[in-house]
Amino acid sequence: MNNLVNFIIESGISLSLLSLIYVLFLRKETFFRLNRLFLLFSILFSVILPFLHFRVYAPQSNMLAEVTVTPYRNVLEAVTIYGQDLSGAMVQSISSSKIIILIYLLGLIFFLGRTIFRIIQILLIISKNEVQHIDNYRFVMVDKEFSPFSFLGYIFINPNRRKEAGYEKMVTHEMEHIKQGHTFDVLILEILTVFQWFNPFMWMLKRAIRENHEYLADHAVLSSGISSAQYKQLLLSQAVGMQLDIANNFNSSLIKKRIQMISKIRSSKLANLKYILGFVSLLALVVIFACEQKEALQVTKVEDSNERKITVRLVDDGMKLEGNQEDLEFLHALLNDNNKYEFNTDSTGAVFLVKSKEQEPRQLEENDQVFFIVEEMPEFPGGDLALRKYIASSIKYPDIAIKNGVQGKVYVSFVVTTEGTIANAKVARGVDPSIDKEALRVVNSLPKWKPGYQRGEPVNVSYTVPINFVLQ
Numbered sequence: 001m002n003n004l005v006n007f008i009i010e011s012g013i014s015l016s017l018l019s020l021i022y023v024l025f026l027r028k029e030t031f032f033r034l035n036r037l038f039l040l041f042s043i044l045f046s047v048i049l050p051f052l053h054f055r056v057y058a059p060q061s062n063m064l065a066e067v068t069v070t071p072y073r074n075v076l077e078a079v080t081i082y083g084q085d086l087s088g089a090m091v092q093s094i095s096s097s098k099i100i101i102l103i104y105l106l107g108l109i110f111f112l113g114r115t116i117f118r119i120i121q122i123l124l125i126i127s128k129n130e131v132q133h134i135d136n137y138r139f140v141m142v143d144k145e146f147s148p149f150s151f152l153g154y155i156f157i158n159p160n161r162r163k164e165a166g167y168e169k170m171v172t173h174e175m176e177h178i179k180q181g182h183t184f185d186v187l188i189l190e191i192l193t194v195f196q197w198f199n200p201f202m203w204m205l206k207r208a209i210r211e212n213h214e215y216l217a218d219h220a221v222l223s224s225g226i227s228s229a230q231y232k233q234l235l236l237s238q239a240v241g242m243q244l245d246i247a248n249n250f251n252s253s254l255i256k257k258r259i260q261m262i263s264k265i266r267s268s269k270l271a272n273l274k275y276i277l278g279f280v281s282l283l284a285l286v287v288i289f290a291c292e293q294k295e296a297l298q299v300t301k302v303e304d305s306n307e308r309k310i311t312v313r314l315v316d317d318g319m320k321l322e323g324n325q326e327d328l329e330f331l332h333a334l335l336n337d338n339n340k341y342e343f344n345t346d347s348t349g350a351v352f353l354v355k356s357k358e359q360e361p362r363q364l365e366e367n368d369q370v371f372f373i374v375e376e377m378p379e380f381p382g383g384d385l386a387l388r389k390y391i392a393s394s395i396k397y398p399d400i401a402i403k404n405g406v407q408g409k410v411y412v413s414f415v416v417t418t419e420g421t422i423a424n425a426k427v428a429r430g431v432d433p434s435i436d437k438e439a440l441r442v443v444n445s446l447p448k449w450k451p452g453y454q455r456g457e458p459v460n461v462s463y464t465v466p467i468n469f470v471l472q
Contacts, residue, residue: 007050008195010289014046015192016201017281022208025274029267032215036185038278039209043188045282049289074372077384078409078466079391104198111197115190122151137175150174152183166234169221176217185209214258222262232259361444362423370415370424370460376453378416378461380446387446387465395442397469398434406432409468410439418458420448428464439467 019042026035130141131154140156148157148170155174161167177183189206196202222231235255364370380387401407408431415424425443430436443465452461 010050011046012196012199012202014049014285014289015042015196015205016199017285018042018046018278019201019205019208021278021281023204025277027208027211028264029271029274030261030264031267031272032212032219034272034275036209036212036216038275039205039212040185042205042278043192045285047192049285052286052289074377074461074463075411076463076465077388078468079388079395080468080470107197108194111194115194118190122154125156126154137178148174150177150183153178166230166237169226169231169234172224173217173221176220177213179220180213180216182213182217185213211257215261218258218262228262232262235259361425362417362421364415364417364423364460368460370462371452371454372462374452374454374459374461378420378452378463379450381449390446391442391465391467394445395438395467398438401432401434401469402471404432405471406435407469407471408432408435409466410436411464411466412439412443413462413464414443414446416449416451416461416463418451418460420451422446422449423460424462431469435469439469442467 022035022039022042026038029035125142126140129143132139132141136153138154140154141159142156143160144158146156146158148155148167150156155171155178157171186209189209193202193206218231222228235258380390382389409429410427410431411429413424413426413428414422417423422444425440427436427440451458453459
């Protein structure tokens with residue numbers, strides 16, 4: 001759900017910005033083809049933007065680099081932890097709101113149904129009326145009072161009006177819509193509107209593209225030889241009849257703007273510089289949404305697929321658990337992984353769940369020797385990647401740090417003891433008390449390592465791990 005909400009928000013912001021740029025700076029220019037390309041590219045860009053992820057920081061093995069600039073030894077590869085900034089919090093807030101999700105889904109269903117209804121409406125008109133194939137066009141003969149309109153390769157005309165003055169020019173206008181593939185633009189817009197129905201800029205963009213389609217078709221008809229004065233008169237003379245929003249209509253409500261655009265003096269070449277603003281906006285959107293500082297580290301949580309049934313009863317001593325032995329053992333193992341709870345059994349065999357007592361972090365004796373380099377270095381179960389996954393999955397970005405916009409890299413030093421446990425964990429270089437405390441907590445919770453060996457004997461070995469807290 002978070003991914004869908006993120007897609008809707010990012011694409012919506014992109015559509016809003018680009019449509020606003022078009023309306024404010026490009027709408028009145030006579031570069032009709034360039035405007036169409038800009039609008040179509042705005043749609044395409046807004047759809048793919050949420051899927052763009054450019055890594056601007058690729059972590060490398062930093063053993064030597066860190067050793068040369070810090071006093072630490074055995075520096076492990078940094079682990080980056082991401083917190084949610086304003087946009088991430090907004091996505092999470094929307095995803096968790098059932099009312100917002102319900103309203104959005106109701107709107108989506110309504111507009112999807114409306115689009116399907118309109119397409120069915122046109123298909124019914126085609127099926128119920130005569131279709132004539134002339135050249136590469138299919139003319140649908142409809143015995144109703146309306147001006148010609150087009151959809152895909154079909155032109156809908158009233159055969160009784162063929163002899164009217166200017167009717168041929170109206171049909172030519174619709175032919176241009178088909179030649180230039182305007183219906184495909186309209187269908188893409190209809191689909192996008194289903195998902196962005198709540199976005200007012202989406203409706204603005206939709207209208208802007210329909211305007212541009214009419215300007216392009218008008219320009220093509222005028223280029224065929226008809227005078228602008230005659231064409232203006234033809235536009236004004238058309239009575240409003242049957243119109244379908246999903247089709248291209250000659251007598252659309254844009255007649256006034258079309259006449260103004262016909263009379264408009266051609267834009268100067270310097271006006272092309274306005275498109276640079278659109279290009280700069282695209283780069284800004286990429287930087288904001290697509291450029292990330294993410295490592296190629298994915299933590300996967302594997303969950304048991306079997307249904308577990310355990311009854312929990314509150315008693316004086318805590319919580320009493322009832323269930324079969326397998327389910328109780330599963331819960332025991334699950335909770336023990338987090339080192340938060342333990343099970344007690346009384347003389348009757350009843351199982352009780354009690355919270356584990358937090359153990360104090362272990363400290364070595366002053367005379368215990370600590371090594372930095374040994375013949376056989378300690379090893380985390382599963383290797384370095386498993387260590388980084390453990391830290392990434394166990395750590396929680398403190399809410400107070402997110403609220404205050406705190407981020408940075410914390411260096412935690414620790415010793416892997418002769419038993420493979422963690423000791424002497426401390427913050428070697430911190431950023432903020434809340435972040436430092438969380439980093440230290442996770443390092444202290446590390447499971448047993450395979451200890452290091454020197455001359456065949458287990459020894460204490462010191463390490464430092466950088467944990468990078470980053471707000472997305």
